[in-house]
Amino acid sequence: MATATLQEPILPNAQTLPQNVEAEAAMLGAMMIDNRLADDLIDRLEPDHFFEPVHGRIFAAIKTARSNDMLATPVTLRPMFEQDEGMRELGGPSYLAELTGSGAGLIGARQFAQQIYDLAMLRTLVRVGRGLVEGAMDTSEEVNPRAQIEAAEEELYKVALDGGSESQTKSFLQAAKISLKMAEVALNSGGHISGITTGIESLNTKIGGMHRSDLMILAGRPGMGKTSLATNIAFNAAQRWMRDMEDGIDPDRSLGAKVAFFSLEMSADQLAGRILSEQARINSDVLRSGKISHQEFKQLATTAGELENLPLFIDDTAGLTIGALHTRARRLQRRHNNQLGLIIVDYLQLLTGSAKSSGDGRVQEISEISRGLKNVAKDLNVPVIALSQLSRAVEQREDKRPLLSDLRESGSIEQDADMVMFVYREDYYLNMTQPEIPTASSPPGVGDKHAMWTEHFMRVQGQAELIIAKQRHGSTGKVTLKFEPHITKFSDLAPGEGYGG
Template identity: 60%
Template sequence: MASEPIPFPAPASADESGIRALPANLEAEAAFLGAALIDNRVIEEHAGNLRPQHFFEPLHQRIYERILQLLDRNATVTPVTLKPYFEADEALKELGGITYLARLTADGQGLLAPRELAAQIYDLALLRELVSVGRNLVTGAMDTSNDVAPMQQVEEAEAALYAVADGASSGREAQTFAVATRISLGMIEQALLSGGHVSGTTTGLTSVNEKIGGLHESDLLILAGRPGMGKTALATNIAFNAADRMRRDLVDGIAADKSVGAAVAFFSLEMSADQLATRILAEQSGISSEMLRMGKISRDDFQQLSFASQRLAELPLYIDDTPALSIAALRARARRLKRRHDIGLIVVDYLQLLQGSGRAQDNRVNEISEISRGLKTLAKELNVPVLALSQLSRAVEQREDKRPMLSDLRESGSIEQDADIVLFVFREDYYVGSREPKRPVEGDDAKTHDAHAQWAADMERVYGLAELIVAKQRHGSTGKVRLRFEPRITKFSDLAEGDRASNGYD
């Protein structure tokens, strides 16, 4: 005997004026819900990215949301266990009340192809989002008011299309605290599994990870320093370390979402892609980057270099060296890299070389403010950390103590305001080296010899040491981390255990 057909709600998408209805399949939604109520494992095995908001019918949204909540409590979900939550639901009463829940499981046809049903529900939700984006795009393009900004509309349209492609547009409404708590617990679990150091993407430097907990999703990190301090070198080291950790984890069979590494997008507005590659090759092969550029290497060095390049061939590091990028163009390129390669870290070298929209170019402070806000928005939109390098003002050079402060951030206080973490690179040996007194020669007085001997002692004390100053951190304390720097191969590394004990981080 055939089961009684399910009385579906009148499709709200149908327009009496003849306008085409929004794409939806209420039968597929009901069949999937029925399959999930018969066998709760359907949700875990076949739901994928399916969320309550992907269902077209509001009643189905509420039913699916309640199923997820009960499963999260390890409860068994059936029409009977759902009954108390829907007895007062007016929409359900119109369809026959609680018996509607039982009818969902009447024939069990959804169990024949639950994965296909879930995929169809999800795809139709994306199509509805696409319809919404298209309507908004047409409405905006038809706007011919005086303040119309076509390029801004193009950027907004691309952002909306990216959200649809990422399946995120439907989910950008307010989250319940329960959802936020689950995400937070996941981050804490990742930090626990990593040994208690990293809750985000690794920097590859244990002492830095211990201080800031890695690079956190949706954070804007500013890495600043005066010229010659090595900020590009440190950013390159971090980018390589994160990408290499991801490569090694994938080789070891660790899922990408469980790795503390990440695919990296490196926007280099100052150096070319081949220059960055040379730096990384120098670091990994242990051969001076200067010698590499000049070709002053032996055959053994070249063989070592070839081995290093083969090892790095699969590195998930993507370099964009397009000069004079605008913040809008950078965001558009980052979205494409996220969609194509699922990047988990963005590095920008450096912030002051980016251009604004053009509306604020008469005021450099306003333009930098627009750029820093744009980078923070990008971090939240793609849910990845953004590490942006920044110059410092010359005020540092006028002080006795050359260590940077937040007030030294160049051209705009909004950089400090928008950043979640502000880091300064400081190398005392750079300044001590520039103060070398006259080298003594035979016949010079004792004072000249003593001055140079004192300088040599100071240089020996600080040579190869660097400080990473954590001047601002929303997630933890400020302070500084001492690192080793090898200028020959432009590589930052952790201090040896003995050195860390006496020169550890504050």
């Protein structure tokens, strides 16, 4: 019986790659004959879309000339190619004049541009396929097939995105319709929210909800409760979506959202435990230690049953790259019929950039990550909340309320963000400065000092400030919230509560 043999895949060489050099030449000639054509075509292509490198450089020169409001003709472009080795092989700068010789490209220039683009996409697909095959043939111990798949998905996505700007251009009418739709959602919600709900009314009123394509940074020092707040918001948005769907509300009119939570620090079960603790109102410490009563367990099980259809999806893979996160988010979006409405990342500094940016230093890597998160928000058209660390400079100040300059490692985080929010709890810091408790033998003044501290502590205990330090679409300021640390829950203050209450 014959045995099967593995055959090496047949991959095209450079000569057999999809190409049409004649179409490239005809289009470039037409662009130099009629600069109005050049103005129409220069934004549709890039120099690396051309198979012939010299043609790519000619296209780049035409693009530069027109960008500077200069004529792009064989005469004006000639000085740029006097020393071009590739041009010499084609006959020297006189080749520019040869391109304009027939004028045949004037009729079909736009069709040629489309063909050049399509062929470039096919060559890119060949390159991605070749890389995929070569990677799959590697069976060394270091190989991670899942990582290879994600890298291939990312490459294919870049191919799909390349050149897509024209198709994404919207007329004013299209943009106005989207704006009116947002205004209608705000009107139907009672006039104060046009985005996804946070589930916290005072915060919704301040920011108008979480808006699509926005990158929102939620930052704070350790112990402030930023993960708790992010978890609360994730639950509130997912629960609102679940209830709206049960009530038969059109998904486009829902203020809730299906939520993807990328937890790079906590495991999925820890995150779910927090949500169950909050909703069942069972002390999270008791839950973790196992000192839970039968009644509390029954209450917990009931809550879990009620939330079994909660559209909250947790990815707790450690060490994700920004590219892998983007790929996984897109995959979730496709799986859920483009209804994924909110992405949360806990936290930004635990993501890694590309190998290239990693070699350029941590600041450059963080810059790539923050830009990447903004791209995720724009690509999937959803709000992205990214938690972030703050520098220790906060602890050195008497007033420990965070500032934008405290964002750790890179100013690009502030630059890329549409909104920056800080969580600040005065009672956390005040608890560390409790003065001596007075006794019968205490010297004069000790009792008064402790009484003043006690009065101050009681006034701020269980309250948190959410400081809106940057808001691209609205005003800055702060919102005072209630915080219950035993169940890690943030909520609105009751009337009369608060610093001024």
